[in-house]
Amino acid sequence: MAENQMVQMEKYTRFVRRKKLVFLIAAAATLVIALFSIGVGSIQIPVKEIIGTIFGRGELQSQTVIMGIRLPRVTAAILVGAILATSGAVMQCVLRNPLASASTLGVSQGAAFGAALGIIVFGGGVVNSASAASAVTIDNPYIVTLCAFVFGALSTVVIIAISQLKKDIGPAGLVLAGVALSSLFSGGSTLLQYFADEQKIGAVVFWTFGNLGGANWTELLILLLVFVCSMIYFMLNRWNYNAMESGADTAKSLGVNTRVVMVVSMAICSLAASVAVSFVGIISFVGLVAPHIMRRFVGNDFRYLVPCSAVAGALLLILADTFGKWIIAPVILPIGAITSFLGAPMFLFLLFKGVKTNG
Structure with missing residues (x-):
């Protein structure tokens, strides 16, 4: 019996390690694409110059371009993508849709x-x-x-x-x-x-x-505050969401007030999304697709699904923005059109392939 328990514990440890690895890989990919995106534009800037400028050692032209234009744009993509994706993940749970x-x-x-x-x-x-x-x-x-x-x-x-x-x-x-x-x-x-x-x-x-380039540092600070506050609430309720994934009756039997959790979660999700959309315009499909992508890798365990969805949303929006800046440079395509164009086929693919639901 003891040997069987040790085997089960080892399997669970590998299972958890795999989910953490997915998060780390997605976060690393987001950082790499973010650095690449900062360098893309009418003025090409190497990664070394970007890092030096962020730490205050860049040339004057690089400081103007990076700190005044490109870094705020990339930061907006990260925060808006994360907000929309986490809101979508929680909405899909509490609404069972x-x-x-x-x-x-x-x-x-x-x-x-x-x-x-x-x-x-x-x-x-x-x-x-x-x-x-x-x-x-x-x-x-x-x-x-x-x-x-x-x-x-x-x-x-x-x-x-x-x-x-x-x-x-x-x-x-x-x-x-x-x-x-x-x-x-x-x-x-x-x-x-x-x-x-x-x-x-x-x-x-x-x-x-949709326009990520219009956000200034004050608005980005507001977005960061909204993201942090909503993430704190979502993570505090991660076990409630896990229970609700098994059905309302199961959640109630475990002591979860499903109606209160649903109403409060919906309020926070919608208000957070409202703030994000009001600053950058309509961004389609990120909040819908990102959680489904991460469900295929980490399942429905909200201890991992919420942070992984945040990183996936940030990565998707940065990829879309980079593609919009690079494809017919120096013309920058609207981010809302790019997310719709790339998100719709991706969502149809996930729909036909089926969504992994075992956590």
Whole structure:
């Protein structure tokens, strides 16, 4: 018996070691791609110069390009990707729906409507025809960001209110409510654009493309704070999520208040996603695909799935951004289009191959 227990312990140790190795490999790949991405652009910068500049020993031109433009962009990709991916992983768990994400619950569409409102009604967008590379700019990013966050958060409030007023709606019903909200906000955005002039329509379309280059260090600090706070909550509830993966009845028998965990988790996921989307625009598929990729390697154990999803989301968004900057340089393709273009085939592949669910 003792020998059998030792064999089982050894298998479990190897099993845990493999999951930790997946995290370390993904984190290392993220760091390598991040350094490569910083060097890619109209001015090619070698890795040695990048590292020296980050530690304050670079040339003046490198400091201006890296610290002022490229490092904030890469940092935004890491933080936004991590926020969207962890939010997606937790949403899929508490809603018991593998297709749950910020997009399916109307958060992204609400933010898009808010951005359109800020640009068209409050004059946040303007067209600059000086050059094709900067044909559209956001004249007042603060009002646009604020409006995007407010309406993204409003989707969260509506979803939570529905779950409280109609106790028997269930996770599937909440997803359907999110689809209805998405349709409502999309219709509102269309109506706003219908009555707007060409310049403001151009600014709205530009925002919905997604733009990692617009984030400044203050916004990145906010994103970091949101990411850290949400990660702390998710990791504190990792055992609750593991129990909920086995079904609501099993979780309740283990003492988990499933309704409270679902509502609070949904609120934190949606608000975190709202902040991310309000700063950089619509980023599709990252929150949907990244958790499914990591499930194939680490299973449904949320002790590992949450941090691994964060790294996978960061890696996917950096890869997409690097591809968008490199493919037809010096033109930078919109990040939202790249994630949709790369994410849709990847998600279909995962769907047809099946998702590994044993943890």
